Amino acid sequence: MSVTVRVPAKVNVQLAVGAARPDGFHDLANVFLAVGLYDEVTVTPADELRITCEGPDAHQVPLDRTNLAARAALVLADRYGLDPAVHLHIAKDIPVAGGMAGGSADGAGALLACDALWGTHASREELLDICAELGSDVPFSLVGGAALGTGRGEKLRTLDVGGTFHWVFAMADRGLSTPAVFREFDRLGEGTDIPEPVASEPLLDALAKGDPDALAAAVSNDLQPAALSLFPQLADTLAAGRAAGAMTGLVSGSGPTTAFLARDAESAEKVAAGLRASGTCRDVRRTSGPAPGATVIG
Ligand code: C5P
Secondary structure, eight states: OOEEEEEEEEEEEEEEEEEEOTTSOEEEEEEEEEEEEEEEEEEEEOSSOEEEEESTTGGGSOOSTTSHHHHHHHHHHHHHTOOOOEEEEEEOOSOTTSSSOHHHHHHHHHHHHHHHHHTOOOOHHHHHHHHHHHOTTHHHHHHBSEEEEETTTTEEEEOOOOSOEEEEEEEOSSOOOHHHHHHHHHHHHTTSOOOOOOOOHHHHHHHHHTOHHHHHHHOEETTHHHHHHHOTTHHHHHHHHHHTTOSEEEEOTTSSSEEEEESSHHHHHHHHHHHHHHTOSSEEEEEEEOOBOSEEOO
């Protein structure tokens, strides 16, 4: 008996970041869009908790209890007084340390898979509560679609999306640490007045209407200067994607994956080809959003 859950990656179409709070986190206005790159988490009863991972980036994935998939199993087992003796296998397609919530996806996936395997039938509310405990982006990985995250990103309001948006993602040859990017954001902002993060109404309208031109004009990422400061070569990738016909390009979340919006599937293929030929990235993937959240598939 085993359970497999499929979980999407995300891109932040808006990431407004406030000043550091006393707890070190930052208040956000974080507009998440789930996109069709997926990890699959399979959970099987075992003698003890263990994790394996397959995929091109598998060697970069921690296989100990710091992995969010393991932490999800431990938290759920603890709440229900169960033994967390399971084998968690992650088939990883989302880039590691890429700014696309791959680790969060595995946390949400393992949680849903263990809930189904153990028959704990936790309510949606309880699952979301555990997700928020695991990390700021984990609730969104469970929910998928599009949502506005406030607080540290974990308080979600589902958003309407009136169409399909076509994206091209350029993967970098190394990862960036999210805490390091937030620290760089703090450093770059030292001595300046950092406004309260607010969701952009034109951006929410563009999503609701499914209008790529309006979305391209409205996307923003306050972490982009920090990611570029730590990883200056990303500027070349952004320029290459725009030169290849992308409507806009931005760093995805804390990076270093860069995200390019294309008008349609055909144009996305051209952008992808241009990026591949540019030699400014390790890999290029074409997909669309919104995508559904964590789903039991077997
Ligand atoms: O919540 P999560 O564990 O994913 O956050 C990872 C790190 O990113 C935090 O330790 C913090 O440094 C930074 N972060 C932040 N403000 C947020 C979310 C994350 O400063 N809203």
